[in-house]
Amino acid sequence: MAVKKIKEGIYFVGALHWDRRLFDELIPLPDGTSYNSYLIHGENKTALIDTVDPTTIDQLFVNLKKFKINKIDYVIANHAEQDHSGGIPFILKEYSEAKVVTNEKCKDMLMDLLLIPEDKFIVVKENEKIELGGKTLQFFMIPWVHWPETMATYLIEDKILFPCDFFGSHIATSAIFDQEHFYIPAKRYYAEIMSPFRNNVRNNLEKVKKLDVEIIAPSHGIIYKNPKVIMDAYAEWASENVKNEAIIAFVSMHDSTKKMAEYLREALVERGINVHYFNLTVTDIGELAMTLIDAATLILGAPTVLAGIHPLGAYAAYLANALRPKTKFASLITSYGWGEKASEVLKGLLINFKGEILQPVTAKGFPKENDFKQLDRLADDIYNKHKEIGLF
């Protein structure tokens, strides 16, 4: 994408990856993504904040060439993951005087991941500053959003925070200042990347709130000229608050588990509980992850197959476990032909789940009258639990 001016001497020079559809070979990218790199011109020195994924390095060079600069003094590496750092070796080759500015932990990771020689680094600590001439960069450690080495760079005179992944969103858009449509891409990004670390998110949020920030310029997606909107959204997502919502995520081979899922869905709706309903054969896991930010209850449904659980059910349970959601209640609905194993395996997969597991419902074959009674009982249990924690 073309260079975009943010303020005098401060430019977006990053890359849009419009047609990327998967991140980490795992996370769906329905809207593509961007790797936001920023060029800062001081009176004496020039700095580049984060680079781009190496697959898009040409876009970064095209943008840098527009400035006709023959020297970059500092490449600030806020985060070692290669979608931001992968362009650093290319920059060091083109601008041989450049030094990589980062913290000790990130330096070690960049040496491991990208084989950058140690003498190329300038190591900075918490609060340390680098002067560019009329523009001062200050560094703050913001660990575990979502790697342990992440830091944020604050441009003091212009009150701009560059927090890398923190406050990012996976979206490729030329409207990088669009404050109207940020919410869903930012929430999806938070759910997929940040949500397992919500304690750290809260701590880091408090830290950056103490700064006088007028613009938040993350290294993915939208740039915020009204930082409050994304800070408030993060405060809510990272809180322990849940809503009167239940997720039913199921897979069914011969419609038995599906019938149970449908019945439970309607029973919950009748009781005034909002339901997110996912057939795991077609579900975008980002959508499922987003609902885990708010829902008070998670119901997983899967049949027994191959003497265990259907693999899609196991995948959903593994994912939910890894995301460590604040969900307060969980349960299982399963069906089986001759030997029931699914509920046992599912429970074993939810080892990180700190809430209460409500009594599962298991049907032998297609659900029958007693199974539907059990599903009504489960719906009542969920209703009562939601009431106990004040959701009604």
Ligand code: FEO
């Ligand atoms: Fe956008 Fe953790 O890299």
